[in-house]
Amino acid sequence: MSAFIFNEVNFDDHEQVVFVSEPKSGLKGIIAVHNTSLGPAMGGCRMWNYANEAAAVNDVLRLSRGMTYKNAVAGLPIGGGKSVILGNPKTDKTPALFEALGEALERLGGRYITAEDIGTSPQDMAFVAHKTGFVAGLGASGDPSPFTALGCFVGLQAAVKHRLKRDSLEGLIVSVQGLGHVGYDYARRLHAAGAKLVVADVDTVALERAREEFGAQIVSVDAIYDVPADIYAPCALGATLNRDTLSRLQVQIVAGAANNQLATADVGDMLRQKGVLYAPDFVINAGGIIKVCYEYLNRPEADVEAHVHQISETLTEIFTCAERDERATSAVADEIARARFMR
Numbered sequence: 570m571s572a573f574i575f576n577e578v579n580f581d582d583h584e585q586v587v588f589v590s591e592p593k594s595g596l597k598g599i600i601a602v603h604n605t606s607l608g609p610a611m612g613g614c615r616m617w618n619y620a621n622e623a624a625a626v627n628d629v630l631r632l633s634r635g636m637t638y639k640n641a642v643a644g645l646p647i648g649g650g651k652s653v654i655l656g657n658p659k660t661d662k663t664p665a666l667f668e669a670l671g672e673a674l675e676r677l678g679g680r681y682i683t684a685e686d687i688g689t690s691p692q693d694m695a696f697v698a699h700k701t702g703f704v705a706g707l708g709a710s711g712d713p714s715p716f717t718a719l720g721c722f723v724g725l726q727a728a729v730k731h732r733l734k735r736d737s738l739e740g741l742i743v744s745v746q747g748l749g750h751v752g753y754d755y756a757r758r759l760h761a762a763g764a765k766l767v768v769a770d771v772d773t774v775a776l777e778r779a780r781e782e783f784g785a786q787i788v789s790v791d792a793i794y795d796v797p798a799d800i801y802a803p804c805a806l807g808a809t810l811n812r813d814t815l816s817r818l819q820v821q822i823v824a825g826a827a828n829n830q831l832a833t834a835d836v837g838d839m840l841r842q843k844g845v846l847y848a849p850d851f852v853i854n855a856g857g858i859i860k861v862c863y864e865y866l867n868r869p870e871a872d873v874e875a876h877v878h879q880i881s882e883t884l885t886e887i888f889t890c891a892e893r894d895e896r897a898t899s900a901v902a903d904e905i906a907r908a909r910f911m912r
């Protein structure tokens with residue numbers, strides 16, 4: 570078993586990987602603590618019907634590592650971790666399942682703090698909280714998505730200033746993929762700032778709303794990659810920046826909320842060579858974790874927005890450094906993160 574983990578492509582010297590099995594509730598989960606040099610590991614709990622156990626291991630290793638990078642670049646006093654529950658979030662959820670997870674977190678003594686993620690909700694986290702205090706994002710002060718959208722908006726402004734030498738978004742065309750919790754709020758801010766929107770989603774209700782509210786032009790989910798625009802804003806799926814889409818995208822900037830936008834690491838450099846300024850996903854989409862972290866640490870809510878606004882300065886530093894050294898922005902962002910947590 571250990572050979573399998575250590576050879577796993579996403580294993581990156583994780584400090585601790587805990588397999589949790591609790592027969593009474595049926596819980597089968599994995600908790601991965603990637604790095605705690607900046608503070609206790611924080612990251613959500615995903616519930617997913619994984620094809621097999623190896624897929625779950627792969628996912629938790631990848632996601633927990635990503636949280637270390639995201640939290641470090643955001644300047645938060647927390648490390649990176651993640652947990653996954655193997656199961657169907659539509660049919661397999663019970664209070665006992667999440668209470669059992671809470672007991673497992675309690676045994677870790679605060680090395681890992683969980684929160685909601687894909688497949689879990691603030692309600693589920695409330696059951697976790699029956700057994701442990703090491704849980705954040707209980708929804709006490711609402712959905713963090715608007716803060717993610719705010720971070721994307723100020724990040725986009727920084728990208729526009731750097732690449733297009735403009736302070737205003739007036740008249741710029743933004744193609745927005747996904748009008749969910751983050752994408753819709755981001756689109757609202759872009760519209761208010763004078764940008765023109767071209768949008769795609771599988772949800773026709775959200776599309777109609779965007780057409781009415783923002784005068785957005787609607788295109789099919791596949792056609793979004795072919796839209797001539799100034800900015801592409803991926804706010805739905807991961808891995809949408811790949812060899813196929815790169816040959817189709819006609820934009821100068823990529824600035825969106827989706828996690829893991831680069832299908833493979835080398836796509837970061839391919840974007841640079843194509844002349845596209847890429848705002849690294851884990852930098853621009855950190856608004857939500859900033860909000861959750863402040864809530865957990867009882868830091869003043871009034872300071873959250875100012876911290877989210879710092880995403881703009883961080884991105885400007887990354888863009889400037891990448892341009893000077895002729896490197897991918899994604900590589901520079903990784904390096905800044907590593908310099909903070911590899912002390």
Ligand code: NAD
Nearest residue numbers: 714717747748749750751770790804805826827828854857
């Ligand atoms: P969400 O589920 O609310 O929204 C996703 C939207 O994408 C939905 O409207 C969905 O219908 C749409 N969609 C699904 N498939 C699509 C397709 N093929 N083409 C176009 N649209 C499609 O999710 P969210 O919370 O808004 O998060 C969006 C992305 O941002 C995700 O990748 C998420 O991991 C990432 N993210 C979110 C947060 C947050 O605070 N919510 C924080 C960091 C990163």
